[in-house]
Structures are given as structure tokens and as C-alpha cells.
Amino acid sequence: xxxxxxxxxxxxxxxxxxxxxxxxxxxxxxxxxxxxxxxxxxxxxxxxxxxxxxxxxxxxxxxxxxxxxxxxxxxxxxxxxxxxxxxxxxxxxxxxxxxxxxxxxxxxxxxxxxxxxxxxxxxxxxxxxxxxxxxxxxxxxxxxxxxxxxxxxxxxxxxxxxxxxxxxxxxxxxxxxxxxxxxxxxxxxxxxxxxxxxxxxxxxxxxxxxxxxxxxxxxxxxxxxxxxxxxxxxxxxxxxxxxxxxxxxxxxxxxxxxxxxxxxxxxxxxxxxxxxxxxxxxxxxxxxxxxxxxxxxxxxxxxxxxxxxxxxxxxxxxxxxxxxxxxxxxxxxxxxxxxxxxxxxxxxxxxxxxxxxxxxxxxxxxxxxxxxxxxxxxxxxxxxxxxxxxxxxxxxxxxxxxxxxxxxxxxxxxxxxxxxxxxxxxxx
Numbered sequence: 001x002x003x004x005x006x007x008x009x010x011x012x013x014x015x016x017x018x019x020x021x022x023x024x025x026x027x028x029x030x031x032x033x034x035x036x037x038x039x040x041x042x043x044x045x046x047x048x049x050x051x052x053x054x055x056x057x058x059x060x061x062x063x064x065x066x067x068x069x070x071x072x073x074x075x076x077x078x079x080x081x082x083x084x085x086x087x088x089x090x091x092x093x094x095x096x097x098x099x100x101x102x103x104x105x106x107x108x109x110x111x112x113x114x115x116x117x118x119x120x121x122x123x124x125x126x127x128x129x130x131x132x133x134x135x136x137x138x139x140x141x142x143x144x145x146x147x148x149x150x151x152x153x154x155x156x157x158x159x160x161x162x163x164x165x166x167x168x169x170x171x172x173x174x175x176x177x178x179x180x181x182x183x184x185x186x187x188x189x190x191x192x193x194x195x196x197x198x199x200x201x202x203x204x205x206x207x208x209x210x211x212x213x214x215x216x217x218x219x220x221x222x223x224x225x226x227x228x229x230x231x232x233x234x235x236x237x238x239x240x241x242x243x244x245x246x247x248x249x250x251x252x253x254x255x256x257x258x259x260x261x262x263x264x265x266x267x268x269x270x271x272x273x274x275x276x277x278x279x280x281x282x283x284x285x286x287x288x289x290x291x292x293x294x295x296x297x298x299x300x301x302x303x304x305x306x307x308x309x310x311x312x313x314x315x316x317x318x319x320x321x322x323x324x325x326x327x328x329x330x331x332x333x334x335x336x337x338x339x340x341x342x343x344x345x346x347x348x349x350x351x352x353x354x355x356x357x358x359x360x361x362x363x364x365x366x367x368x369x370x371x372x373x374x375x376x377x378x379x380x381x382x383x384x385x386x387x388x389x390x391x392x393x394x395x396x397x398x399x400x401x402x403x404x405x406x407x408x409x410x411x412x413x414x415x416x417x418x419x420x421x422x423x424x425x426x427x428x
Contacts, residue, residue, distance in 0.1 A: 026058060027056060029058070029083075031061050033062065033064070034070030034073075034086075034088040040063075043059070043061045046133075066088060070092075074096065087133070093123075093130050097130075098124065102130065105128045106128045111128060146173065150171060152164055152167060161231075165235050174236060174237055175236070176236040186229060193224075193228045193229070197224050197225055261273075261274045263303065263306075263321060264303060264306040265311060266317050268317065269302060269318065271367065272321035272370055272371060273299050273321045273322075274325075276328075276371045277298050278291065278295070280328075280329050280332055280375075284332060286332055294328035294331045297324075298324040300324075301324040302321050302323070305323065305402055305405070308402065309406040310406075314413035314420060315355070316355060316356045318354070318367050318369075319409075322347065322367075322370030323344055325374045326344070326347050326373075326374035326377045327340045329343075329374060329375060330378040333382050335378070339382055342386035343378045343380075344398050345386050347373060347377045348394065348401050348402070349391065349392060350373050351369075351373055352405055353408070354366065355413070355416060
């Protein structure tokens with residue numbers, strides 16, 4: 001059934017063009033294709049299919065990254081003239097269909113060849129304004145060669161999967177190549193599990209959740225999905241899994257009753273000053289004393305900066321906390337005072353000005369930005385690279401750099417604080 005659905009969906013673009021099939025002259029259609037990484041090369045497949053069945057139809061492709069470039073391109077073409085075909089995501093139908101830019105395909109005869117399930121996501125106000133032209137399926141891939149070499153069979157139960165995992169690890173092979181680098185991908189994987197374990201059993205689980213009849217915390221079916229994630233996490237590589245500090249912040253901002261190490265009265269700042277240093281120490285097999293010294297340096301650096309900045313500021317606290325963790329990581333890399341000072345300067349040159357707009361789940365994204373910059377700043381410092389005193393607010397003396405940072409946060413951003421508050425309290 002999946003193969004049939006994929007085939008039908010892939011062919012819908014050709015079906016949409018069938019009205020041109022008998023034209024003798026060459027017809028050229030402009031296509032703006034917003035692509036994800038998995039879409040690369042699909043234009044060649046479509047061209048090959050058209051050349052065989054409709055040789056007089058030519059497609060002039062402009063392939064761009066959907067996440068970064070599709071929307072700006074659409075804005076340009078809305079002024080200069082839209083392409084004949086736009087390939088985006090289902091949400092683009094709502095964005096551009098509501099502006100009257102998309103054709104109504106509802107009564108076109110070729111729409112009868114498309115499954116109703118493929119029309120739902122491209123229907124707006126009862127009008128079909130697009131066609132699904134490809135379907136992507138997520139699942140588990142395995143190495144046939146490895147399985148054959150070790151005499152393994154594809155597991156059909158959890159017990160059989162556990163046995164396969166044990167055999168792989170006994171032979172020095174990491175069982176799962178996961179993509180748990182970001183928390184969004186964990187949610188993506190969880191949803192794949194939920195399709196089978198939750199929604200197959202309770203198709204209206206989402207409506208039940210909104211009605212308060214079920215919850216993610218108490219659902220035994222969702223608990224099984226979480227256990228699947230843990231199984232993968234426990235048997236994948238350890239240096240490219242999810243962001244620990246981002247996940248901790250996510251949990252805290254969502255109201256989870258989990259104790260955290262705070263710094264200067266802030267749990268999120270404690271998370272950012274602690275977890276990156278601990279994770280780096282564990283991954284580099286640092287001694288307990290080295291980790292304690294790095295944590296002490298990280299937290300004292302944060303406290304030193306905060307005593308000049310003040311308890312509350314329009315400057316996001318993760319700027320300060322991540323600066324502390326950058327010093328701790330620099331120490332674990334073997335750096336001394338000079339490298340730690342350089343890391344601080346790199347941090348101040350990079351993140352100064354990030355605003356605080358309240359405690360909320362998206363703080364996790366800011367922590368991720370801060371911690372990734374902390375590691376980058378430490379690596380640059382250890383490599384002898386530091387923002388120079390002739391640039392911006394950076395000075396030769398690291399203490400003066402810190403004073404510049406705190407002056408901006410404490411004094412310069414007062415009006416920013418008021419404006420952010422006005423925006424937040426006057427939203428519709």
C-alpha cells in the first residue's frame with residue numbers, strides 16, 4: 001500500500017500537466033522548488049519521467065533550500081511574477097493561498113486520480129490549492145552486510161532486538177546511528193513510535209488530550225514510546241546525542257519538578273554553567289578533581305560578572321552563564337589564564353545584546369546558542385584566536401571587557417527592558 005501511495009503521489013505532478021500532453025510545440029514551465037536535504041535530485045527524476053511521457057514539456061528548475069531561501073524567493077517573485085509551479089510544504093498553501101496567489105484545482109478532472117488523503121494538507125477553505133507530488137517515509141534501515149556477517153536476522157520483537165543489540169556491541173559495533181542531536185528530532189522520532197503504539201489504538205488521542213482525558217505523563221502507550229527512545233539513546237554514540245542543557249531547560253520551563261543547580265538565583269543560568277562543563281569532562285575522561293575545578297571556575301566567573309550586572313537585566317542571563325562554562329571548558333582543554341581570558345573576550349564579542357523576554361520554553365534555544373558559542377570560543381582561544389582590542393567593545397584588559405558588557409546590560413538596555421515589557425503586555 002505504501003508503494004502504491006508513493007507511486008500515486010509522485011505521478012500527480014505529471015497528471016497535473018496532462019492537459020499539455022498533446023501540444024506539439026515545446027512548453028517550458030518555471031519551477032521554484034523549496035527542497036529539504038532528502039529532496040535533492042528529485043528534479044532529475046521528474047525530468048526523466050517527463051522526457052519519456054511528455055517530451056514537449058520542459059521544466060526550468062530553480063532549486064533552493066526551503067528553510068532559508070524559499071520564503072525570500074517567494075517575496076521577490078510576488079513582486080516580479082510568480083513561477084508556474086511552486087514546490088514547498090503543506091503550510092505554504094495556507095500562507096500563499098490566503099493571499100489569492102494559488103490556483104483552485106478542486107474541479108480539475110485529474111484531481112480524481114489523487115487519493116483524498118493526499119488532498120487534506122493542501123486544502124484551504126474547501127478548495128484544493130496544491131498537489132502532493134512526493135511522499136517520504138521514516139523507518140529503520142539496517143546494514144545487510146553486518147547482519148549476514150554476524151548471522152543476525154531482522155528482529156520482530158523487543159526481545160529479539162535486545163539480542164541483536166547485545167551481539168553488535170560484543171563485536172564492537174554501535175547498534176544505532178541516531179539523529180538525537182536536537183530536541184526537535186527526538187520529538188520527531190517519538191511521533192513515529194506513537195503512530196504505531198498510540199494512534200493505532202486510540203485514533204482520537206489528540207482530541208482526548210485536548211479534552212483533558214489523557215496526558216503524556218500518564219499514558220502507558222506513550223511511556224512505551226519514551227522507552228524506545230531510551231533504548232536508542234543507551235545504544236548509540238555518546239558524542240553526538242541531544243543537547244543536555246537544552247533538554248534540562250526545556251523540562252524546567254515546562255514546569256517539571258526536577259531540582260537543578262542554580263547560580264545567582266537562576267536555575268537556567270545554573271544549567272548553562274554546569275552541564276556543558278560536566279558533559280565535556282565526562283567525554284574527555286577528565287578526573288573528578290579536574291571537573292570540580294572546571295565547575296568552580298565556571299560558576300565563580302558567572303558570579304563575578306553578575307555582581308556587576310545586577311540580579312535583573314534586559315540582557316539574557318545565558319550570555320553570562322555560557323561565558324562561565326566557556327572558561328570551564330577552556331580549563332579542561334588544558335588552557336590557562338590567558339586562554340580563559342581570550343574565551344571571555346570571544347564570548348562578549350559574540351553574544352552581547354541577546355535580550356531577555358521572560359522565562360519560557362524557548363529559553364532552551366538561547367541556552368543552546370550560548371553553549372555552542374561557549375565551545376566555539378574555547379576552541380578559538382586554545383588555537384590562539386581572540387577578538388582584538390580594536391574591535392567593538394573588546395579591550396586589552398579582560399576586566400574592562402566584562403565591565404563594558406555589564407554596563408550595556410545594566411544601563412544601556414534599560415529602555416530595551418521597558419520596550420520588551422510593553423510588547424509582551426500588549427500582544428493580541
